[in-house]
Amino acid sequence: MAKAKTQYVCQNCGYISPKYLGRCPNCGKWNTLIEQSVQSSPKTHDNRSSRVNFRGVKTEPELISKVDTHKEPRFKTDSEEFNRVLGGGIVPASLILIGGDPGIGKSTLLMQISGQLSHHHKKVLYVSGEESANQIKMRADRLGVADSSDLYVYPETDMESIRNAIEKLNPDVVVIDSVQTIQEPDIQSSIGSVSQVRGVTSDLMNIAKTNGITVFLVGHVTKGGTLAGPKTLEHMVDTVLYFEGDLHHSYRILRAVKNRFGSTNELGVFEMIESGLHEVKNPSEIFLEERLKNATGSSIVVSMEGTRPILVEIQALITPSIFGNAQRTATGLDRNRVSLIMAVLEKRAGLMLQNQDAYLKAAGGVKLNEPAIDLAMAISIASSYRDVGTSPTECYVGEVGLTGEIRRVTRIEQRVDEAHKLGFKRVLVPKNNLQGWTAPEGINVVGVSTLSEALHLALRKK
Template sequence: MAKNSATFVCQSCGAVYNRWKGKCEACGGWNTVVEETGGAHPMAGPVATRPSRAKGRIFPLEGLTGEIKEAPRTAAGMPELDRVTGGGFVKGSVILIGGDPGIGKSTLLMQASAALAKGGHRVAYISGEEAVAQVRLRAERLGLADAPVELAAETNVEDIIATLSQGRPPALAVIDSIQTMWTETVESAPGTVTQVRGSAQALIRFAKTSGTAVILVGHVTKDGQIAGPRVVEHMVDAVVSFEGDQGHHFRILRAVKNRFGPTDEIGVFEMSDKGLREVSNPSALFLAGRDLAAPGTAVFAGMEGTRPLLVEIQALVAPSPLGTPRRAVVGWDSNRLAMVVAVLEAHAGLRLGMHDIYLNVAGGLRITEPAADLAAAAALVSSLSGSPLSSDAVYFGEIGLSGSIRPVAQAPARLKEAAKLGFTRAVSPSSRDKADQPGLSVGSIGHITDMVANIAAGSPRRKAVAGRREG
């Protein structure tokens, strides 16, 4: 009998060592190397049953031209979820979804499973973290107890595959979560790198052979990354993140990787006492309740994939009693804020070095595109001067290091969304692809100093000085 050899595997990146190390040399993580007993490789079982052959099988090679078939999809019945997946679940695909604890992953998947099951499809929900009674309690709270969803609490991958193989193949199988699964071909504890990789590989093989769409729920680390080896993200067909702040009731479903659809689409949901409610017009929801007369607020016309989105950017600039002023950012890149502040100081003559700066994207949304530079700069100048911006104006544009305002993509879609919500003015860089919108006047600016001069002209201090001069 062969003796099992002990190996040391990094739980963050999957690097293997022959002895313990305090710091992983591959990813730089501390205290992530854990001893695992070397057992059979996850592929040892299936490979051992194959007949050996002296030479490989010759397969045909085809060219780029030929018949193109669209991948068959099964619509989930939830438009926001179908938007992110590219029109529905592709048969035989595997989706890895991650998110913070308590963000609503299980609620979303329960609603999607119930919608598919009510449409006549076979759906299986396998829970490795909760008992069957707990899942039923959640379904009853959501009003989905009457949905014909097949439910089980199991963690053994071989038993799960054998059970799902009985009868007609399910249209959808939800595994909650992959970190709790274990396979008999690997001798290590559940949740380790080897077990997660082996369990995911077995479930992916089942999905490809049966045509069942499989959704794997993954835990996330403190950095927001899906826990486990990164190789699992390469093995699956799509990686989806469920984002949001538990202090807000908005939730964003975003595709990070998708082999059968776009990766720049988002789905917007609102958490309620009856579960997640789809938001068809997120711009009106993000702008609800904003203070129109307060300085330091600007409306940004952004894009999330093909969907235009209007959000409010709030800024507060206050004198700092500290030697090193604070820079606090929520929902935007802090490095981007530092660049905008440097440009305002160098080219617009503003003195922000002795001020605390706080920037917030209202609603818990996170903005990543550089088109938000102009809106953030407008909010900063408005807060510093005490001059409120026009409540019927939107801002978008990228700021260069020279102070120039550079054009951004999809300007017509941004202007169309602003006109639909009743805005009458748009401040943006000059561009050739702008489309005229009825009732919307577009003010093009070429340098950051033009915007600062326009905002400073409406400052209460300047108006008071002008009034004393006239008197």
């Protein structure tokens, strides 16, 4: 009898080593290599090595001009927020991965989407490896989708059984909750390992692409906030969505970090209520509803999240440093960008910030990472440092250069229109953005060319 071979597989990146290593040479993580047995499988296995659909038809090379595209390029759900994040709807035969913290609402979101699709005559198979059929039914009752005639539930963890159920039922959409609980019987490793996750995802990808079935995968996240399993998991799927939020607050944010069929900057906002997730049509009102009128260190920025303008409050707290090195802390903002803006303020605006601790935050739990937020950050910092409040009916848009200039930004018309809708009376924008368009009546658009000029206008004592 031949001796069983073993190999060591990194649980973070999937690197394979013939011997144990304390540190993975590929990703640099420590103590992530786990021993796994290697068993050779026969080559003749129901055509798994090539793409074959359930009818036994193999894929063949063909002219791109002869390729028959879907008559229905996208199908929509009843949730406008969900459609927006996906780029306008669900693309048939796509593989979509949704990740998020435990208890954030991933299963709730997909159950609601499954119920909506079934009401639009789409046959949906909901596969759960974590719950029984009774538990799934309880959630469906709470969400009001238990009466769906085309929604099937299947509590199973064996990939071969799931494949047979998909072949028999031939659904339009399959939901796998979650991919880390499904086991590929041909792979001799524990459930949730790198080999299992890769094998299951590869099998589901073949099912989706060869049979025109849309597959949703729920993925667990690590303590660092990244999707558990190998990084190749994110490369294999078409779309990666993150469902974010604070468990102590009711608002949730759905964000696309990869999308082959749309923008990766789109953002959807939901509110978790007793009957499920309720989409928020105007998130700007939520982000601004608790703002204090005369507070210092506060400014409003009109940020673009994909095609949607959102008004967000940027808060700053500047205090003298007790220790030798001043602290720089940022929540929802890039810490390096904060340090850069503070350096420009010190050099170009004469603010002595090197001995000041700085704490900055984007209120509402949203993450901002575009150049147009620079001016609002700088005004928040200067407002807190000088202890002078900004006007509650004023907002700021602009990129700050290292020489103190205010540089133009994109989609200035949409930003100003959104500020006008929410009742703002004045907005400071880059001077070069004033050309070629007309501001709506009722809002004063002021162009600024330098950071010093913007600070003078924004922080004048009222």
